Amino acid sequence: MxxxxxxxxxxxxxxxxxxxxxxxxxxxxxxxxxxxxxxxxxxxxxxxxxxxxxxxxxxxxxxxxxxxxxxxxxxxxxxxxxxxxxxxxxxxxxxxxxxxxxxxxxxxxxxxxxxxxxxxxxxxxxxxxxxxxxxxxxTVDNDLAVTDCCPGFGSAAKYTAVSVRECALDVAAMADTSTKVFVYEAMGRHAGWLAAASGLAGQDPDQAPHLILFPERPYDEPDFFARVKATVERVGYCVVVASEGIQTADGRFVADAGAGKDAFGHTQLGGVASFLAGRVKDELGYKVHWTLPDYLQRSARHLxxxxxxxxxxxxxxxxxxxxxxxxxxxxxxxxxxxxxxxxxxxxxxxxxxxxxxEKKMPSNFIRKDGYGITEAARRYLEPLIRGEAPPPYGRDGIPKYVELKNVAVERKLPAYEV
Amino acid sequence: MxxxxxxxxxxxxxxxxxxxxxxxxxxxxxxxxxxxxxxxxxxxxxxxxxxxxxxxxxxxxxxxxxxxxxxxxxxxxxxxxxxxxxxxxxxxxxxxxxxxxxxxxxxxxxxxxxxxxxxxxxxxxxxxxxxxxxxxxxTVDNDLAVTDCCPGFGSAAKYTAVSVRECALDVAAMADTSTKVFVYEAMGRHAGWLAAASGLAGQDPDQAPHLILFPERPYDEPDFFARVKATVERVGYCVVVASEGIQTADGRFVADAGAGKDAFGHTQLGGVASFLAGRVKDELGYKVHWTLPDYLQRSARHLxxxxxxxxxxxxxxxxxxxxxxxxxxxxxxxxxxxxxxxxxxxxxxxxxxxxxxEKKMPSNFIRKDGYGITEAARRYLEPLIRGEAPPPYGRDGIPKYVELKNVAVERKLPAYEV
Incomplete structure (x- = not known):
């Protein structure tokens, strides 16, 4: 011992x-x-x-x-x-x-x-x-130095790729008369690792995600709109994955553009997906839906x-x-x-x-046009989402997650205010 | 034949x-x-x-x-x-x-x-x-008459219950120094079936979801705030599930309160969770996060x-x-x-x-206080989310979803514009 x-x-x-x-x-x-x-x-x-x-x-x-x-x-x-x-x-x-x-x-x-x-x-x-x-x-952010990848990232990456594949099938079925553009907001304030992982959901350019917006590339609205429009006209619909940290060329967070106060002084908590969806609706006239998975993407142990x-x-x-x-x-x-x-x-x-x-995403992971991932990125990312490890489920249909008793150890020192 | x-x-x-x-x-x-x-x-x-x-x-x-x-x-x-x-x-x-x-x-x-x-x-x-x-x-809305339940609802209900359980574990771990209130927006414009299903994530009142907002009950902001505050003070955090269709007593959709145009005339696509999160932040001062799963909840075949x-x-x-x-x-x-x-x-x-x-949710499914589900609701809902049926996964870590060839049949009639 x-x-x-x-x-x-x-x-x-x-x-x-x-x-x-x-x-x-x-x-x-x-x-x-x-x-x-x-x-x-x-x-x-x-x-x-x-x-x-x-x-x-x-x-x-x-x-x-x-x-x-x-x-x-x-x-x-x-x-x-x-x-x-x-x-x-x-x-x-x-x-x-x-x-x-x-x-x-x-x-x-x-x-x-x-x-x-x-x-x-x-x-x-x-x-x-x-x-x-x-x-x-x-860390789900996958931004630690030295280590090839970070525990937590692979599962969030798998959640992202699977969710994007699934919602894309939904949008594809509805696009003729309903939603034509779908925006998925991925975590990643500084680096687009999770947004990049969404690229694993499709193989060829006509498969979702059709456009990925990385924080590593400036958000260029006219160029983005043109690509959304071209995708809808070619494929029938367009699935966009946006990293929460995307910025304009002058360094403003796009997410902040959607936030602020409304006419009554109420806080508007927009986020990137909400903002992009609103802009696409206004400028291109398409019916849009969007999702903000937020904590779901880092807590989805079931996936x-x-x-x-x-x-x-x-x-x-x-x-x-x-x-x-x-x-x-x-x-x-x-x-x-x-x-x-x-x-x-x-x-x-x-x-x-x-x-x-802080480990940045290698620049050769982002496609030259800035809206997708390269083969190098796939080689790196794909093994990290491989394999399933579902939790046991109860008879009630919900995973059997444990709650510990967390018994406190007797204190030996004076109290301390942090 | x-x-x-x-x-x-x-x-x-x-x-x-x-x-x-x-x-x-x-x-x-x-x-x-x-x-x-x-x-x-x-x-x-x-x-x-x-x-x-x-x-x-x-x-x-x-x-x-x-x-x-x-x-x-x-x-x-x-x-x-x-x-x-x-x-x-x-x-x-x-x-x-x-x-x-x-x-x-x-x-x-x-x-x-x-x-x-x-x-x-x-x-x-x-x-x-x-x-x-x-x-x-x-229909995921579970609102068809005669049938006891609707195919599609049970899977969306399972997604809801599992996701709420999972993100609640995340919030619980972080609440001491970070997010104290989390809002999950469930589909359901007219009936709170999916919001009700979230109730399966917890058993006792201190387990998430702590508050469910149903479209069947008027949204009463002061009462809601008081309950959020009491929950945070008692439990340390508060997980709210809000049906997208909740309305104020005078019949206005709460979701519309968060939508509209910003100062630049841009469309604001708020949604209920975003609106509630902003209000809780403004009025109670808590750090909030929220999620809008949107299509993910009805396309999550993996769950x-x-x-x-x-x-x-x-x-x-x-x-x-x-x-x-x-x-x-x-x-x-x-x-x-x-x-x-x-x-x-x-x-x-x-x-x-x-x-x-349209089948409404029975009124005895909602707790007297209006913020949770009853035992009758559990008896009805629980069997519907029971059992797992995961898809086969490929070596790439993504479910093997099929794309059909969808070969067109030769037309026999003149074209017709719908």
Whole structure:
């Protein structure tokens, strides 16, 4: 039995498979007889000393985590600043870790979490406290550096491709007398990874999605309108996938154009799809429909990618193994060995190569005309949505998602206001 | 071999399982050696003499229709008026049917389609043309009279319940520092069937959906705000499901309040969820997210209900059997024999009891406070979303949906402009 306790925390937007990582972490640690605490609501729980004793959960519940979306211990949107600026918080963190004999800290999140894990490890070294910090990758945005892809992205990508294929069949059937243009809004404020994944829904240019709008390319309204019109005239209908982060050439977010206040001073929450749909209706006169899947696209565990699930579990297992080996300030990353057949492995990468970096989509993933994906993009994306991993369903027709008891650990320190 | 040809047409909004009905119709007719033509784009194809020869499709393609969403032959939103008003169209229809020796006309749709099928049968009788007309039920709106439920509804209901459960897990994980109120917009302009189905996502009042807004109850903003606030304070977050058709006490659609023109004269396509989200943000100050699944909810074949699929196929089989027996102006309807265990059978109902009627949701399905469903609603709804019937997936991670060749039948009549 390894000495010391492992603290696991979830950070940032949750995904369909972040709990699969948690499940793998806890199972791997249990097998090595390492006690696992979880921080409630990510780093906030660690600061507040609001910790959960995962040993109170039966093995079946921990296994069921692997097919449950959301964040079982709660997540948070809190970014710690530099060691200088937020020194009191980092010191409080370290005090909490020490109070509970935590020797392994696993922080499951994106760029910010990697940064936090790195700084905690630096402070521990400064204080001479023996602590091994491991970042664990997660984000539907697929924007982490070093790793080939990010757990969570593949499932959201599969949701996107399948949903676009399905709604395109609907639009195709109705286009003669009803909706001719359909706009699907994909997550992606800075990079068009999920919008790109929609391209997997079709193979040739007449198959949906007919037009993809990427944040990496300026939104040119006249050009877009001309293409919508040409597509409707050629195909009979047009399915557009728009990344929420598209911008005009002068750097304004298109989404903001649809938002604002109405005549009564009420907030208008438009979004890109709503805005584009309105513009197409006004300027081209077509009947339009649009969808904003929002959180559905990152919580649809029922449609998870098997590749993604496997990788989410693999990074969890490796994170524990790395930690117990004392590999400090690293992250288990996914390394692609080949596209076809798709082969991958997990390696350790230094957190300082990941923290606060952002991986952009390669420019050769976007077709020259700017409205679709290339073969290079397909080779990269397609393996990530491959395979199905449906959750078990109850007799009531709904997946059997688990709710943990989340029993709190007794506090040992004075209360702390974050 | 029965003499004469069978003409099958799809009408109105398509569903995840209307093609399963088509598949059953064609397979059943083939087994009886009856030739099946399909009208392209519903009744429009019949009027235009734009007919498809389904015998050109291999058996595997017809089987694959059972797991393919959308409308394989095209559908339409066209309602014929009375025999007096639209007599020329009805006569043209009859001429097309006669020209292709059609003796069985199966029209797969909702109230309007039942009405059209009924009128065609009346005109045929008047002209002494031997024709058997059968309406085949389909609609995600679940508003057809006589039948206990409508094929298409169960799958959309399952999509709704599962999606609400999933996004609620996401919101629950994030609520401490991010989104506290989430609004899901469900289809249902006149009746809250799909909004009601979301109630299956939770059991007790603290489980999502916390508040359901039905078109059957007036939208009372101060009361709604008070309940949102109370829920956030008690549970930590609040998931709202709003039917697109909710109205204020004076009969205005809430969706229209969010629509209109912006300061530049651009069309604002708000929708209910967008409007409610904006109001909650303004008045209560919570961070909100919302989703508008739109067509995704009725095309999500990947999440079809097995009950729904079975019933969609059963009405197709029975429709052919009724037709070949000469049972004219009827519709195969679903009769519920018991809730638990759930048992159902198909019977024939006269089209004139169905045409142009609309089934409302029973008032005892809505909780007294107006914001949730009752046990009676659960007993009715739960069997309809039961069971899974996933499509086969390709190696590319996307369901193997079939595209038919849709080979046109040679025209025999002069062209006709609809």
């Amino acid at each position: 390894a000495s010391g306790t492992l603290l696991y925390a979830q950070s940032g937007g949750v995904t369909a498979v972040i709990n699969a990582t948690a499940s793998a972490v806890i199972q791997t640690a249990r097998a090595r007889r390492v006690k696992v605490l979880a921080a409630r609501n990510g780093i906030l729980g660690a600061l507040r000393e609001d910790l959960i004793d995962t040993s109170k959960e039966p093995a079946a519940a921990i296994r069921a985590l692997a097919h449950t979306p959301g964040g079982a211990f709660g997540s948070c949107r809190v970014k710690l600043k530099s060691l200088e600026q937020d020194r009191a918080k980092y010191e409080r963190l370290l005090a909490v870790l020490q109070a509970h004999d935590v020797r392994y800290f696993l922080y499951n999140g994106g760029n910010d979490s990697a940064d936090t894990a790195l700084k905690v490890s630096q402070l521990a070294a400064e204080f001479g406290y023996p602590l091994t910090c491991v970042g664990v990758p997660k 998870a990618s098997k590749t993604d699930l496997d990788q989410a579990q693999a990074v969890g297992i490796k994170a524990v193994q790395f930690a117990l080996k004392g590999m400090n300030a690293v992250m288990p990353v996914i390394v692609r060995a080949s596209d076809s057949p798709y082969r991958w492995k997990i390696e350790a990468a230094p957190l300082d190569e990941i923290a606060n970096h | 029965a003499s004469g040809t069978l003409l099958y047409a799809q009408s109105g909004g398509v569903t995840a399982v209307i093609n399963a009905t088509a598949s059953a119709v064609i397979q059943t007719a083939r087994a009886r050696r009856v030739k099946v033509l399909a009208a392209r784009n519903g009744i429009l194809g019949a009027l235009r003499e734009d007919l498809i020869d389904t015998s050109k499709e291999p058996a595997a393609a017809i089987r694959a229709l059972a797991h393919t969403p959308g409308g394989a032959f095209g559908s339409c939103r066209v309602k014929l008026k009375s025999l007096e008003q639209d007599r020329a169209k009805y006569e043209r229809l009859l001429a097309v049917l006669q020209a292709h020796d059609v003796r069985y006309f199966l029209y797969n749709g909702g109230n309007d389609s039942a009405d059209t099928a009924l009128k065609v049968s009346q005109l045929a009788a008047e002209f002494g043309y031997p024709l058997t007309c059968v309406g085949v039920p389909k 079809a209900s097995k009950t729904d699929l079975d019933q969609a196929q059963a009405v197709g089989i029975k429709a052919v059997q009724f037709a070949l027996k000469g049972m004219n102006a009827v519709m195969p309807v679903i009769v519920r024999a018991s809730d638990s265990p759930y048992r159902w059978k198909i019977e024939a109902a006269p089209l004139d009891e169905i045409a142009n009627h």
